[in-house]
Amino acid sequence: MIYCVEDDSGIRELVVYSLENTGFSAKGFENGKQFFDGLDESSLPDMVLLDIMLPGEDGVSILKKLRANPKTRNLPVILLTAKDSEYDKVIGLDSGADDYVAKPFGIMELISRIKAVLRRCGHEGTVSDDCVYNIGCITLNTKKHSVEVDGNSVELTLKEFEVLRLLMKNQGTVITRDILLEQIWGYDFDGETRTVDVHIRTLRQKLGHGGNIIKTIRGVGYRAEK
Secondary structure, three states: OOEEEEOOHHHHHHHHHHHOOOOOOEEEEHHHHHHHHHHHOOOOOEEEEEEOOOOOOOHHHHHHHHHHHOOOOOEEEEEEEOOHHHHHHHHHHHHHOEEEOOOOOOHHHHHHHHHHHOOOOOOOOOOOOEEEEEEEEEEOOOOOEEEOOOOOOOOOOOOHHHHHHHHHHHHOOEEHHHHHHHHOOOOHHHHHHHHHHHHHHHHHHHHHHHHEEEEEOOOOOEEEEO
């Protein structure tokens, strides 16, 4: 089941119709209130297609609520929006979106993106292993979804956490920007490797002196080491 939260009835009906004719079950909602009223946490949908520009509560706010709730934290979400700047993409992805599709979009492209995200839901690119990683002063616990520097808790976004986990899990190994894009975002993000650099920069800032474990390999990517 795929939920589509979109205030434009024409787009919403087209998306729901196309999904149902491609083998999916789908249901549309006009706004955030309808969506949350219809969201059954005991039987979650497989994915949410979420417009950003909604009446009342906007899509980014809805996404943040989903990510803050342990029951919906890992629910796949694709943002649908007319905004198409790199800054808007980073904001959406940084808030926990699994993908970002700008309007106007082709239905076949959207369905392809949906299938790609669903394929990687149980993939190693998501946080599914129950492990504790330690490098220098940093401790990352995947089961608790927590990060500490010198014993002090550090709040990271979902994408920042996944980037750090991937680097710590592969300590000493160079992880290229393309690998980070594929493993964390699920596709090449149109080759916009600057997105990785932005996330690495904010991650280092949040980790303080602990951010020194992330080494930049110029022209290649990054690696974690003491």
